[in-house]
Each structure stands twice: as C-alpha cells, then as structure tokens.
Amino acid sequence: MATSAVAQEIVFALRQKIARIEGTLPERLARPAGTPSAEETMVLRRHGVTVVQDLLLTGAENFDTALGGGLPKAALTEIHGAQTRDAGAVAGFALALAGLLVKNAAQPKLPVLWIGTHEIFREAGFPYAPGLHARFGIAPENLMIVEAPKLADAMWIAEEAASLKALSAVILEIRGNPHKLDLVATRRLHHRAQDSGRPVFLLRQAAQPEPTAAPVRLVVSPAPAALRWTITGPLPDSIGPPGFAVRIDKSRNALPGQFTLEWNADERSFEERRPDGLGSKNNGAVVSAPFHRTDIAPAAGAVLAFKPATDAAAPRHQPSRKEHAAHRRPRRAG
Incomplete structure (x- = not known):
C-alpha cells in the first residue's frame, strides 16, 4: 500500500510538472488521506532514488509557480x-x-x-x-x-x-x-x-x-x-x-x-502587488461589506459650521441664594 501511494504521488507530481510546461490543466488523481497536495510536492532524483519533496507555498501564486511550486x-x-x-x-x-x-x-x-x-x-x-x-x-x-x-x-x-x-x-x-x-x-x-x-x-x-x-x-x-x-x-x-x-x-x-x-x-x-503599484490584489476592505444591501453608504455632503455664541449672549453664572448666604454667614469662633 505504501509503495502504491508513493507511486501515485510521483505520477501526479510528474503530470503537474508537464502541465505547467504545456500550459494545460493536469488530470487530478485520488490522493491518500494525510498526504500533502501535489502543489506542495516536488519530484527529485537523489542518489539514484526518486523522492517526493515537500514545498513551502508563499501564497503568491506567480512567485510559487516561478519557483516550480514553492520553496523546498x-x-x-x-x-x-x-x-x-x-x-x-x-x-x-x-x-x-x-x-x-x-x-x-x-x-x-x-x-x-x-x-x-x-x-x-x-x-x-x-x-x-x-x-x-x-x-x-x-x-x-x-x-x-x-x-x-x-x-x-x-x-x-x-x-x-x-x-x-x-x-x-x-x-x-x-x-x-x-x-x-x-x-x-x-x-x-x-x-x-x-x-x-x-x-x-x-x-x-x-x-x-x-x-x-x-x-x-x-x-x-x-x-x-x-x-x-x-x-x-x-x-x-x-x-x-x-x-x-x-x-x-x-x-x-x-x-x-x-x-x-x-x-x-x-x-x-x-x-x-497590483500591476498599478497601488497595493496587493487581496489587500481589500478594512471593514466588511454590508450584507443586507448592495450599495455602500453615500458620501457625506456639505458640512455647515454654526457661528459660535458671543460672550455677551452667553449666560453668566449666577450663584444661588443659599450660596450667597453660606459665603456671608459669620464663622463661629472658639
């Protein structure tokens, strides 16, 4: 069973490599559970033995493709x-x-x-x-x-x-x-x-x-x-x-x-990064888009500034009668 699984991995990786060269979509095979995907493997010849090497995908598709699938x-x-x-x-x-x-x-x-x-x-x-x-x-x-x-x-x-x-x-x-x-x-x-x-x-x-x-x-x-x-x-x-x-x-x-x-x-x-140099393709919204309507909120209109109140019109602080009485009440001595 292990030999058959390795053979499928090798054949699948070879088809992926040939498809990348020819520019066609490779045929998909049934993969054993728990094994890495074909995009994360590379077929190598080491000491006369064919081995499948794991790859590190960076997330940038064109960069990974240029590396042959990713970094080893x-x-x-x-x-x-x-x-x-x-x-x-x-x-x-x-x-x-x-x-x-x-x-x-x-x-x-x-x-x-x-x-x-x-x-x-x-x-x-x-x-x-x-x-x-x-x-x-x-x-x-x-x-x-x-x-x-x-x-x-x-x-x-x-x-x-x-x-x-x-x-x-x-x-x-x-x-x-x-x-x-x-x-x-x-x-x-x-x-x-x-x-x-x-x-x-x-x-x-x-x-x-x-x-x-x-x-x-x-x-x-x-x-x-x-x-x-x-x-x-x-x-x-x-x-x-x-x-x-x-x-x-x-x-x-x-x-x-x-x-x-x-x-x-x-x-x-x-x-x-985007071709126009303004940012990455997936660097999108900082907040989620509304789900209950299709259009976003309209832009804010003109902003009006009210004239601040003058000192003459501002009401002055008038202390209450109790405050006047408290201030004028004589203090006890002794």
Whole structure:
C-alpha cells in the first residue's frame, strides 16, 4: 500500500510538472488521506532514488509557480542582500518564511534558531521580540538567538542544528563572501537539511553570488510601501503592508524572475502587488461589506459650521441664594 501511494504521488507530481510546461490543466488523481497536495510536492532524483519533496507555498501564486511550486522545505535556501542597508528587508523576509512554517506545521511550537556573529548583530541588530508574534505569528519564546564569537563557531552550530528535527527552521546570517563558506560547507548544510526534513535559510549581507549547494537563491531588497486599500479604493496618505522586491537569482526548477511581494500579517501570507503599484490584489476592505444591501453608504455632503455664541449672549453664572448666604454667614469662633 505504501509503495502504491508513493507511486501515485510521483505520477501526479510528474503530470503537474508537464502541465505547467504545456500550459494545460493536469488530470487530478485520488490522493491518500494525510498526504500533502501535489502543489506542495516536488519530484527529485537523489542518489539514484526518486523522492517526493515537500514545498513551502508563499501564497503568491506567480512567485510559487516561478519557483516550480514553492520553496523546498528540506533544503538550503540562500537569501541575499546586495547592500548592508538591505539587512532589515532580508531578515523580515526570512522571518515571514519562518512564520509560514509555523503556521502550517503540525507542531507549531517548535522553535526557530537564529545564528549570527558579533559583527552581524552589531551591524543589523537583533529581531524585535514584541513584533514577532504580531507580524509573523512567532512567539518570542520560540525564537532562539545564538551570537557566536567567530564565523567558524556559527557554521559549526548551524551544521549541528540543521540535523535536528526539534527545530522548525535554522537561520544562519553572515556577511560578505567568506572563504570558509564554500561549496563544501554549503553542501554539508544542504545534506543535513535534507536528512532532517527542515529548512536552513542562509542570509547573506552585502554578498556577491557564488557557487553553492543551495538549490534556490533569492535576492531581496526593500520595496516602497503602497497605499492601503479599503472598500472604496486606495486610502490617501496611508502606508500599506511591508513590501519586498524579490529576484530569483538561482533555481533548479525555474527561470530568473523579479517580483514585488507584500506580507499580509493578518493572513500570514505573501501577496503580489497590483500591476498599478497601488497595493496587493487581496489587500481589500478594512471593514466588511454590508450584507443586507448592495450599495455602500453615500458620501457625506456639505458640512455647515454654526457661528459660535458671543460672550455677551452667553449666560453668566449666577450663584444661588443659599450660596450667597453660606459665603456671608459669620464663622463661629472658639
């Protein structure tokens, strides 16, 4: 039974891949209960054996399609920042991916391990704990931060942590293009992520692309925030969700592409920005539409201001007779 289920998964994933190439709708198959959908799997050849790999769906359909269905969960993924000032956008994008993992995980309380050196945290700062849960759905107690004195220590910790299934994700943040982080070192990280079934996100500040074992490399930079949308259209002088300019620089299953994504903190999902640049397609009303009528309330008409009352017309305060008597009543002495 298990062999038959795996065979159906492989055939279904192959049909999905062929359909994406031909631009046709694939035939649907009956799926075993409890197995991930075909959109969340990828067929790979590993050591001569065909395996089905789980994918992380970001919610942005065109972006996921360009990646071949999504980001691989059990793999090393590089997230680059071309300049040091892009470190905030790179870190926010990685935290959003970690929030997606926590949202869709069977055990959402598995912690996220963030590893960096003294240089990294002095330059870019630490993640802001109070905003983790509100923006990304990550409880502050579920984010473990390791500040290593040297790069070699940070890499050793990342390799050991990548083989643990007790973590939901491992984030290793480095700066530039150090010689120690070569093709052999990234291959070790990638293989350990495959064995544990957990993702490893390699954040690189001010780095240049170089050969690594990561199947996917993304270049992330901040995008200008668009206007927030309501049921009547864009709200003037407002600030919409955080925007990320994401470029697919390397992928084994897709061609390079450029996308502008917005993070929806309420849905904990990415959304693509509208073609007109005014906001995401799904960033709609801030209040629900009326269900008992089709039309919205009409706009307010002219506003009239009444002339304020003058001091002469205003009634003066007149104390009562009791107040006069109380003020004039002689006080007892002794």
